Amino acid sequence: MPPSKLKSIYLSLIIAFVFLLLPWSGFALKIRPDFILLAIIFWLIRAPNLCNVGTAWFLGLFVDLATGGIFGQFALAYTITAFFAVTYQRRLVLFNHTQQLFYVFLLLMISQIVLLIIKTFSGADALGWSYFLPSILGVLLWRVAVIFGLNTGGRSRGT
Amino acid sequence: MALRFNHRLEQQSAPAFFVRGPSPLARLAFFSALSLALMAADSRFEYLNSVRQNLQALLHPLQLLANAPSRLYRDTTEYFSTHEYLLSENRKLKQNALKQAVELQKLNTLELENNNLRQLLQTNKSIVETSVAAEIMHVGRDLFTKKIIVNRGASHNIAAGEAVVDATGVIGQVTRIYPLSSEVTLITDKSLAIPIQVERNGLRAIAFGHGRDNTLDLPYLPTNVDIQRGDKLVTSGIDGVYPAGLAVATVSQIEITPDSPFARIICVPTGGVENHKQVLLVSIPHAVAPVETEIITLIKPDAKNKKSEIKPIPIKPIVAKPEMTKPAAIKVEPAKPKLASETKPILATPPNNTSKPHAAE
Numbered sequence: 001m002p003p004s005k006l007k008s009i010y011l012s013l014i015i016a017f018v019f020l021l022l023p024w025s026g027f028a029l030k031i032r033p034d035f036i037l038l039a040i041i042f043w044l045i046r047a048p049n050l051c052n053v054g055t056a057w058f059l060g061l062f063v064d065l066a067t068g069g070i071f072g073q074f075a076l077a078y079t080i081t082a083f084f085a086v087t088y089q090r091r092l093v094l095f096n097h098t099q100q101l102f103y104v105f106l107l108l109m110i111s112q113i114v115l116l117i118i119k120t121f122s123g124a125d126a127l128g129w130s131y132f133l134p135s136i137l138g139v140l141l142w143r144v145a146v147i148f149g150l151n152t153g154g155r156s157r158g159t
Numbered sequence: 160m161a162l163r164f165n166h167r168l169e170q171q172s173a174p175a176f177f178v179r180g181p182s183p184l185a186r187l188a189f190f191s192a193l194s195l196a197l198m199a200a201d202s203r204f205e206y207l208n209s210v211r212q213n214l215q216a217l218l219h220p221l222q223l224l225a226n227a228p229s230r231l232y233r234d235t236t237e238y239f240s241t242h243e244y245l246l247s248e249n250r251k252l253k254q255n256a257l258k259q260a261v262e263l264q265k266l267n268t269l270e271l272e273n274n275n276l277r278q279l280l281q282t283n284k285s286i287v288e289t290s291v292a293a294e295i296m297h298v299g300r301d302l303f304t305k306k307i308i309v310n311r312g313a314s315h316n317i318a319a320g321e322a323v324v325d326a327t328g329v330i331g332q333v334t335r336i337y338p339l340s341s342e343v344t345l346i347t348d349k350s351l352a353i354p355i356q357v358e359r360n361g362l363r364a365i366a367f368g369h370g371r372d373n374t375l376d377l378p379y380l381p382t383n384v385d386i387q388r389g390d391k392l393v394t395s396g397i398d399g400v401y402p403a404g405l406a407v408a409t410v411s412q413i414e415i416t417p418d419s420p421f422a423r424i425i426c427v428p429t430g431g432v433e434n435h436k437q438v439l440l441v442s443i444p445h446a447v448a449p450v451e452t453e454i455i456t457l458i459k460p461d462a463k464n465k466k467s468e469i470k471p472i473p474i475k476p477i478v479a480k481p482e483m484t485k486p487a488a489i490k491v492e493p494a495k496p497k498l499a500s501e502t503k504p505i506l507a508t509p510p511n512n513t514s515k516p517h518a519a520e
Contacts, residue, residue: 021225072197
């Protein structure tokens with residue numbers, strides 16, 4: 001495995017984590033996209049031999065730590081999301097950018113829905129439809145990254 | 160030989176891209192089970208508190224790194240704040256200090272008087288609380304809960320269960336301790352309850368956080384309860400967590416619907432739950448015992464009187480009457496049985512958790 005790629009994986013995940021730790025508050029907190037999950041999905045698509053369900057689980061634990069919720073809820077959400085991402089990874093490479101965007105959106109929603117279910121079980125109130133705003137913003141972020149030249153493995157429409 | 164070599168070459172030729180170890184489904188099953196086990200261990204048995212503390216210490220440098228930009232911004236804006244602004248602020252602060260010094264003098268004499276009175280009544284001394292100033296590091300990252308993280312933790316002798324207060328009122332309670340920081344659950348969180356008293360008539364109740372829009376609820380109060388819009392709610396101090404008499408909230412809305420036996424009362428917290436940067440962490444040492452004994456000594460004679468008196472006074476729920484203006488400790492003669500019935504429910508609410516926060520994860 002190329003060590004340079006491994007290094008960039010770690011670096012990107014750490015940067016995503018620092019983004020999570022930024023002092024978000026108010027409306028920004030409400031729409032904050034899940035940077036770490038985006039990074040994980042990117043690497044699951046690009047380097048499935050280096051980044052796997054276990055990586056997602058491990059990072060989920062750290063997110064649990066940072067958010068201060070019940071230990072293991074983000075871990076479970078990320079694990080399930082990573083499973084779907086890995087299962088359809090080979091097909092994903094054939095998608096064009098729009099299809100890929102839709103797919104990433106579904107993945108982000110899966111993680112949020114899993115979290116919502118866990119939270120509901122532990123007695124939290126529903127937050128309304130605005131709860132899913134982070135997924136939409138996450139997808140927009142993905143699109144922006146693609147526009148700025150991030151190679152997510154998708155094909156542009158012409159080719 | 161050549162065939163075998165060929166075969167081996169073929170086996171090796173699979174690039175690393177396709178080598179993936181156990182199937183995703185197996186991994187999913189394994190890690191899901193692991194996280195479910197973790198969740199159970201954390202929420203049901205609370206085994207993982209020490210693990211969490213240690214890992215949190217590991218995260219602290221990253222946290223500092225993430226806080227650096229906003230801190231830098233604040234520092235630079237402070238540095239470039241104008242001379243005039245500083246002067247006016249200084250003037251304001253001096254005025255405040257003067258006013259507070261006068262009030263403090265009054266407080267000293269009042270405290271002496273209070274102690275004397277308590278000695279006369281032969282009750283326990285009022286509790287002296289200690290406080291530690293802290294700064295809010297960031298707001299909690301979980302949308303479902305109302306929490307803040309402050310920069311004082313186990314290494315500053317903070318304990319879980321301490322009350323958190325700012326200049327204008329109660330903010331919340333310390334629920335989790337990390338080595339260098341601690342987590343404060345705000346009073347607007349759904350899982351936090353705070354015993355309060357209406358300032359106007361001394362009616363006691365328990366306020367619950369609403370969870371979503373920074374308000375508090377006063378549930379389980381009957382529709383004919385004596386609460387008005389604009390009533391101030393203060394801490395009653397019965398729980399032994401919050402010092403008595405701190406502002407908590409103001410009643411903003413009362414809804415009485417015919418289909419519900421309870422009034423729906425919505426209150427807005429007085430403390431700057433989302434605004435301020437500095438807070439005080441207040442701890443009350445050994446608060447439970449004196450509070451309990453006080454109440455019991457007060458109830459006992461009441462109970463006796465109740466027996467000797469005519470019985471048919473029904474035990475009412477907590478219905479406010481304008482005469483109940485004073486806290487239970489001072490009240491002597493009228494309506495004794497009612498007093499007993501009032502105090503009972505409050506004793507029934509568990510006062511035993513001074514070290515344990517009200518909030519349950």
